Amino acid sequence: MRKDNLTYEDVLRIVELVKTTRFSEFRLKVGEIEVHLKRKNGAGGDPVVLHGQPASPGEAAAPARPTAERSFPAGAVLVRSPMVGTFYRAPAPGAEPFVEVGKHVDADSTVCIIEVMKLMNSIAAETRGVVTEILVPNGARVEPGDVLVVIEPDPEDG
Amino acid sequence: MKTAAGSKRFDFVDVTLRDAHQCLWSTRMTTAMMTPILGAIDRAGYAYINILGGAVFDVCVRYLHENPWERVRLLCERLETPCDALTRGQSLYTFELFPDDIVELNSEVFAKLGVKVLTVYDALNDNRNVASSVRSGHAAGLKVNAMMTYTLSPVHTDAYYVARTKELVKLKADFIAIKDPTGLLTPERGRTLFPAVLKAAGGVPLKLHSHCQSGLAPEVYEIAIRSGFRYGYTASRPLANGASLPATEDIGARARKLGLRTSLDAAALREIAGYFTCVAEREGKPLGEVARYDAALYEHQIPGGMISNLRSQLQAMSMEHRLPEILEEAPRVRKDLGYPIVVSPFAQYIVTQATLNVVQGERYKTIPDEIRKYAMGYYGRLAAQPSDEFLERAAIRPADLVTERPGEHIKPWIPRLRKQLGPSVPDEDLLLAAFYPKPLLEPLKKRAPEYEFRTTPLNELIRFIGSRGDIEYARVRFAGTDMTFAA
Numbered sequence: 001m002r003k004d005n006l007t008y009e010d011v012l013r014i015v016e017l018v019k020t021t022r023f024s025e026f027r028l029k030v031g032e033i034e035v036h037l038k039r040k041n042g043a044g045g046d047p048v049v050l051h052g053q054p055a056s057p058g059e060a061a062a063p064a065r066p067t068a069e070r071s072f073p074a075g076a077v078l079v080r081s082p083m084v085g086t087f088y089r090a091p092a093p094g095a096e097p098f099v100e101v102g103k104h105v106d107a108d109s110t111v112c113i114i115e116v117m118k119l120m121n122s123i124a125a126e127t128r129g130v131v132t133e134i135l136v137p138n139g140a141r142v143e144p145g146d147v148l149v150v151i152e153p154d155p156e157d158g
Numbered sequence: 159m160k161t162a163a164g165s166k167r168f169d170f171v172d173v174t175l176r177d178a179h180q181c182l183w184s185t186r187m188t189t190a191m192m193t194p195i196l197g198a199i200d201r202a203g204y205a206y207i208n209i210l211g212g213a214v215f216d217v218c219v220r221y222l223h224e225n226p227w228e229r230v231r232l233l234c235e236r237l238e239t240p241c242d243a244l245t246r247g248q249s250l251y252t253f254e255l256f257p258d259d260i261v262e263l264n265s266e267v268f269a270k271l272g273v274k275v276l277t278v279y280d281a282l283n284d285n286r287n288v289a290s291s292v293r294s295g296h297a298a299g300l301k302v303n304a305m306m307t308y309t310l311s312p313v314h315t316d317a318y319y320v321a322r323t324k325e326l327v328k329l330k331a332d333f334i335a336i337k338d339p340t341g342l343l344t345p346e347r348g349r350t351l352f353p354a355v356l357k358a359a360g361g362v363p364l365k366l367h368s369h370c371q372s373g374l375a376p377e378v379y380e381i382a383i384r385s386g387f388r389y390g391y392t393a394s395r396p397l398a399n400g401a402s403l404p405a406t407e408d409i410g411a412r413a414r415k416l417g418l419r420t421s422l423d424a425a426a427l428r429e430i431a432g433y434f435t436c437v438a439e440r441e442g443k444p445l446g447e448v449a450r451y452d453a454a455l456y457e458h459q460i461p462g463g464m465i466s467n468l469r470s471q472l473q474a475m476s477m478e479h480r481l482p483e484i485l486e487e488a489p490r491v492r493k494d495l496g497y498p499i500v501v502s503p504f505a506q507y508i509v510t511q512a513t514l515n516v517v518q519g520e521r522y523k524t525i526p527d528e529i530r531k532y533a534m535g536y537y538g539r540l541a542a543q544p545s546d547e548f549l550e551r552a553a554i555r556p557a558d559l560v561t562e563r564p565g566e567h568i569k570p571w572i573p574r575l576r577k578q579l580g581p582s583v584p585d586e587d588l589l590l591a592a593f594y595p596k597p598l599l600e601p602l603k604k605r606a607p608e609y610e611f612r613t614t615p616l617n618e619l620i621r622f623i624g625s626r627g628d629i630e631y632a633r634v635r636f637a638g639t640d641m642t643f644a645a
Binding site for chain 1: 253428429431432433435436439471474475506507510513514517518523524526527528529595596597614615616618619622623626627628629630631632633634635636
């Protein structure tokens with residue numbers, strides 16, 4: 001019987017063969033259908049890798065590991081990222097940054113936000129003092145332990 | 159149309175273009191993957207086609223760089239079957255609350271783009287948060303399908319759902335749906351819950367939307383059909399099961415076995431399934447597999463979409479091995495938070511807090527701001543009181559608690575946005591500006607690709623071969639066609 005319609009079942013069978021066999025050359029003839037394929041390098045052997053890229057998180061985030069191996073002044077307090085996320089300096093796009101270099105902060109002052117899975121985490125200074133450095137660009141991806149902000153603590157009272 | 163006894167019908171709402179790929183493909187189905195098969199979807203006999211939800215909208219903007227309104231417009235134009243679009247009520251597509259005027263404008267935009275049914279739910283089941291959607295949906299000429307979210311907890315009893323159903327009847331919802339985002343419903347629970355809700359619904363047609371993580375969903379659908387539910391949400395077979403919903407093919411067969419009529423077209427369903435299997439192969443996306451019963455699911459209750467996202471998040475942090483600990487911490491966090499339902503956005507709260515608790519090695523060292531706001535009642539009524547440990551670590555005092563309707567504490571935004579964007583700004587753009595900062599909207603301005611509106615198996619075979627980097631020569635001969643490709 002003459003087959004005049006290639007079905008999805010036929011296609012999926014061919015797809016399966018392409019995926020599971022290690023061929024350098026592939027010929028298939030089923031009824032009216034003929035498929036002839038040649039694989040690069042001809043060697044076969046290599047496991048078949050699909051061309052499609054799996055989706056990965058953080059596609060839009062810029063990589064930034066700015067503080068990996070550097071030293072800081074003695075006595076400086078380092079505000080570190082508690083988690084993987086995206087660093088934001090302001091409560092909303094276009095809003096005033098929480099802090100600038102030279103600004104005085106209290107222990108409960110928010111210095112930045114880290115966004116994790118779309119949730120905003122306010123990061124507090126946890127020290128009274130003056131901001132001396134902001135090490136991460138706005139919108140950068142940060143990892144746990146990355147230094148975000150450096151604070152020079154106020155001298156102890158008395 | 160009312161049907162007489164003996165000629166009862168059971169009808170289907172397709173989720174292939176929405177929840178199915180949300181659960182199995184991290185919401186990454188593009189418009190270009192949908193358009194070639196729309197003709198078959200239209201012929202398949204669905205009553206409604208669900209095309210939009212919170213995650214789809216958000217992923218369109220953030221990752222696919224597609225204008226979600228253009229997708230909605232195109233699908234509504236191309237599909238004759240009425241389209242259904244879902245929102246998270248007062249939160250619409252995001253995790254924040256919006257003022258009533260934005261919710262109203264969203265309903266108007268739906269109507270203008272051709273959406274016929276607005277499906278709405280509130281993740282706290284606080285129906286004060288769906289009221290503005292029901293009212294504005296009706297005003298815009300939409301049917302409104304209000305969903306209640308099912309969950310397991312000591313406070314989410316049958317009586318609890320009967321009370322919510324009565325609220326939705328009073329709000330004049332056109333349909334009421336039970337939404338089971340983590341596949342927790344069992345046939346046993348269905349036997350008591352479904353008749354109770356049916357009675358309370360007083361003739362408002364019921365829909366069931368249950369995921370397949372436990373493997374029990376097809377049985378649960380059968381109980382719903384027997385109990386008198388009118389509609390079931392289902393997906394094309396390759397995108398069904400697993401964390402997704404049951405296969406249309408399977409539930410159709412069950413309904414017919416129970417003596418109900420369906421409008422399903424088996425040939426069209428086969429074509430859709432074949433097409434999406436080819437797309438999955440070409441794009442390297444997984445196919446839905448029937449889940450085996452997993453008792454742990456009833457403990458952590460994390461929805462499928464969350465687990466696949468969490469796994470890729472943890473992979474990116476090289477911490478995939480902590481997943482079991484996080485899934486163990488999740489139910490403790492949930493109890494501490496007063497049994498929020500494990501759906502977006504609260505699923506994210508639980509998972510994020512559990513992740514922080516595990517990764518930081520100290521419980522509640524960091525508490526995301528939204529979780530603190532949730533516990534204060536800012537998003538709506540909590541199902542139960544949060545634990546003392548949590549309240550203390552979050553430093554929430556009784557004076558901080560919010561009791562008014564969440565929409566009340568947000569002033570209208572439209573006057574400000576119109577002033578900012580100019581009086582001639584289209585409503586669609588105004589809404590996007592309300593939801594997203596400007597830089598995120600820039601990529602949406604790029605021209606949409608030329609979409610294909612038809613395809614054949616041969617065409618999909620060629621696209622598959624073309625997608626493979628390892629094939630340097632291909633010749634396909636078939637029915638008078640002879641094609642050769644060379645790399």
